[in-house]
Every structure is written in structure tokens, then in C-alpha cells.
Amino acid sequence: MYLLPLVRAIRYWLSFMTSACLLTSTFAVQIVAHRGASFDAPENTLAAQTLAWEQKADAVETDLRLSKDGKIVVIHDATFKRTAGGGEVQVADLSYEDARSLDAGAWKSPQFQGEKLPSLDEQLAAIPTGKRLFIELKVGPEIVPELARTLTRAGVDERQITIISFNIEALKEVRRTLPHLPTQFLVGYRAPGTAKPESKPQPTLKEVVSQAIAGGFTGLDLQHTWPLGPAELKTIRDAGLELHVWTVDDPAIARHWIDLGATSITTNRPGWLAEQLGL
Ligand code: G3P
Ligand code: CA
DSSP, X not given: OOHHHHHHHHHHHHXXXXXXXXXXXXXXXXXXXXXXXXXXXXXXXXXXXXXXXXTTOSEEEEEEEEXXXXXXXXXXXXXXXXXXXXXXXXXXXXXXXXXXXXXXXXXXXXXXXXXXXXXXHHHHHTOOTTOEEEEXXXXXXXXXXXXXXXXXXXXXXXXXXXXXXXOHHHHHHHHHHSTTSOEEEEEOOOOTTOSOTTXXXXXXHHHHHHHHHHHXXXXXXXXXXXXXXXXXXXXXXXXXXXXXXXXXXXXXXXXXXXXXXXXXXXXXXXXXXHHXXXX
């Protein structure tokens, strides 16, 4: 006769803990605007960054390369063709001044004509208190000295900066030069049989975790296609690594990662996604 109340109590406790965990993960997740609010505004411009803050993103992600004269250029692709009307010329083959003369908004819509490729200084100056910039290094360790100079010049609060990269050598250089900054190792995932012939072999999660530990990185930033479940999340957590996920514009996929315990979700649609998720 004492068994029933006990079973009820256990059930109540389990349901309370489940809700608490879900609530915790929901409230804790950070929304990162991929290249700014890039669904609505031209990617990697100040317009997209400003809109991301308006859409209440917690952070903005941005892509950095180097110009011919060794200055930082904010752009995703290796050429200007897709987003700045500069044809097939490589970012690395143009001076910073010439890159700044290009139009980075017209391709998206006439409304954005005249938008420039922003400088990193401008992006840093435009981070509101309490918000962050996820800086992706699209090139190797050679960019790190100029990055360090720019961060020092801006006097930016280090807590507002996270460095991410697919380039493990670039991240290792950040660890050496700017050891206080969080570093996240970006890793894509292609299911077996779907990789392009020229792609590098797909690493296993175990390999990726080992590389992140050896590099002293603070987290993994994984493509949302990685087939992970609670056991793999435990492996990541047990290694002392955070888990971040990109690029998710589908609420069901975002919910899957939030429930698994991702620290942040990177999306092209920060305002819309947060609304869909009820955040
Ligand atoms: O946030 C990471 C993500 O931006 C990596 O891919 O190609 O969009 O730079 P990509
Ligand atoms: Ca990026």
C-alpha cells in the first residue's frame, strides 16, 4: 500500500527533471547569426550585423581573409564574384583599398546598394554590450598577427570574442598568441557515399575530439548533419568541450540539437528561428 505513492513520487520527480532539463537547454542556447542576419540582408556587411542585433541574436558570425597587402577583409568566398561583383579576382590578390571600393550589397537587393565590405574594426565597434562576435578565420595562421593587432587596437572586451576555424593550424596559432580567447574547431560532415571525390576523408568524432583536446581548443563547432546522439554528446562533454552547431534554418533540426545540449545554434534567420522555437 506504500508502493503507489512512491511510484507517483518517482514519476513526478522524473517529469519535473525532464521539464527542467528541457527548459534549461532552451533558455541556455545562444543564437548566432550566420554572416549576420544573412537571410534578410547581404552577408558579412554592417547591414546584416545591425539587423542581427535587431533580431535579438546573441552573437554574429563573420568570415575573415587577408588582402594582398596583409589587411583583414571580411568576406566568405576566396573571390569577390558572388557577393561583391569583383569577378574571379582572388581576395588575396587585391589590395585592401581596392576591396573596400567594391559594392557588397547590390547583389542581394537594390535596397542594399552601396554597402561596403566592412572592416573588422567597424564590426568590433558595433557589438552591443553583452553580445558577441564569432570570428571565422578562412585562411591559415598568417592572419593571426593582424587579428591580434586589430583586437588590441579596438580594445574589445575579450569575453565578446570567439575564434572559429576549419583550419587547425590557424586555431593553434590563436591559442599561442591570444590564449584567453575561446577557440572552436569547425568540422563538416558528409554521410558515407556523398562526399566529393576531391574532399578529405571524413574524420570520426573520436578523431575530432582528440584533435581539439591536443590543440587546447574550447569547443567543437559542427555541421548540423553530424549524426550524433546523447552518447556522443557525453563524449564531447567528458572531454571538456562545448558543442556549437551550424548552419540551421529548420526549427525541428534546431530543436534536436538544443535538446541534445548544444551551447549555440548558428542560423541565417536568427529572429525567425528564435520565434519558431519559442525562445
Ligand atoms: O559558422 C560556421 C560556418 O560559417 C562554417 O561554414 O562555409 O558558412 O563559413 P561557412
Ligand atoms: Ca563562416
